[in-house]
Amino acid sequence: MKVSYDETKLKGYIQDIRDSFDDLRNLRAQTSEMNKPWASLATKTDLKKRGTREYDQLFAIRQASTSFHEALGLAWSETATHGGAREVRHTVRLFLDTQVEDDVYMNVVISCFGHGPDDSFPEE
Amino acid sequence: MEPVSLAFGVLPVIGGAIKGWQIVHKKLKVFRHYSRELQRVQKQIDRQSHFFRNEIHLLLKPAVQDVSIIESMLRDPEHALWKSDEFEAAMRASLGKNYDACLDVIQEVGSTTERFQELFECFESLTAQKRPVGQFQTSASSRIAYLIRTSRVAKPYVVCVIG
Numbered sequence: 001m002k003v004s005y006d007e008t009k010l011k012g013y014i015q016d017i018r019d020s021f022d023d024l025r026n027l028r029a030q031t032s033e034m035n036k037p038w039a040s041l042a043t044k045t046d047l048k049k050r051g052t053r054e055y056d057q058l059f060a061i062r063q064a065s066t067s068f069h070e071a072l073g074l075a076w077s078e079t080a081t082h083g084g085a086r087e088v089r090h091t092v093r094l095f096l097d098t099q100v101e102d103d104v105y106m107n108v109v110i111s112c113f114g115h116g117p118d119d120s121f122p123e124e
Numbered sequence: 125m126e127p128v129s130l131a132f133g134v135l136p137v138i139g140g141a142i143k144g145w146q147i148v149h150k151k152l153k154v155f156r157h158y159s160r161e162l163q164r165v166q167k168q169i170d171r172q173s174h175f176f177r178n179e180i181h182l183l184l185k186p187a188v189q190d191v192s193i194i195e196s197m198l199r200d201p202e203h204a205l206w207k208s209d210e211f212e213a214a215m216r217a218s219l220g221k222n223y224d225a226c227l228d229v230i231q232e233v234g235s236t237t238e239r240f241q242e243l244f245e246c247f248e249s250l251t252a253q254k255r256p257v258g259q260f261q262t263s264a265s266s267r268i269a270y271l272i273r274t275s276r277v278a279k280p281y282v283v284c285v286i287g
Contacts (some may be wrong), residue, residue: 005243010165013243016236017172023229024179031222035186 057100064104065096090114135206135215137231138180143201144237145173151244169240176233183226187214 072094095109152166177198184194188211197203205211216223 005246009239009243013236013239014168014172017176017233020229020232020236021172021175021179024183024226024233027219027222027226027229028179028183031219031226034220034222035218 060100060104061098064098064106068096068106068108069094135208135212135227137227137234139197139201139203139206141176141230141234141237142180142198144234144241145176146201148237148240148244149173151241151247155247180230183219184215187211187218 072092091113093111095111097107099105148169149166152162152169156162156166180198181194184197185191188194188197188205193205197205219226
């Protein structure tokens with residue numbers, strides 16, 4: 001009794017299966033990566049390094065921001081008291097975008113409301 | 125959720141593919157003793173089947189988490205969870221937008237296992253002789269008379285001659 005099967009087909013089917021497994025493996029790996037929270041993408045060492053660097057930058061930014069605020073406040077109060085003008089009230093908002101390299105670089109936006117004599121400023 | 129999946133269930137596709145592998149395995153298991161060629165083929169097929177089970181195991185893991193349940197699902201293509209709406213929802217949540225793509229690939233695997241079955245339909249003629257399987261496996265005269273040739277002139281057909 002003779003039985004026969006096509007070996008070319010067999011090899012082709014096995015290759016098809018392997019290709020499907022590759023696709024499945026890729027999809028699974030991609031799903032796993034996509035479901036990972038951002039923080040877990042970095043290693044602990046990376047996080048530690050990044051944490052230390054960010055802390056150092058935060059310290060430098062805070063120091064620079066405080067100095068900038070004090071300088072503005074000092075300049076304003078000197079203008080108000082020594083300029084002989086009447087004391088004025090105002091609301092100022094500072095927006096800082098910082099970049100830390102060797103020094104702290106700032107892009108600054110200042111918005112000022114209610115600039116005028118004290119009695120002209122509406123009570124809050 | 126798509127209406128089609130609600131009506132018929134999509135995950136039975138996986139169970140169907142597992143069943144396909146089981147059928148191919150059984151078919152080759154009966155005749156593998158008759159030649160090294162068939163042993164080699166069965167090993168190749170079984171290896172692919174093993175890879176498939178591993179892939180499905182890893183795919184189910186985030187949704188099922190209980191390894192013993194995954195193992196029982198892999199053993200049983202008719203397992204109730206394959207048709208469970210809750211399980212399907214868990215798989216959709218786990219795979220997100222890759223869910224449909226994964227099922228497409230699994231469906232392809234299922235189709236290929238069907239093609240394997242068709243390829244090995246030649247062995248059906250042997251079982252149709254109503255000779256008990258044990259006779260193939262134990263009869264010394266049959267084993268001695270068995271011959272396998274591979275013709276590679278036009279098309280590489282593997283020819284098994286069982287006397």
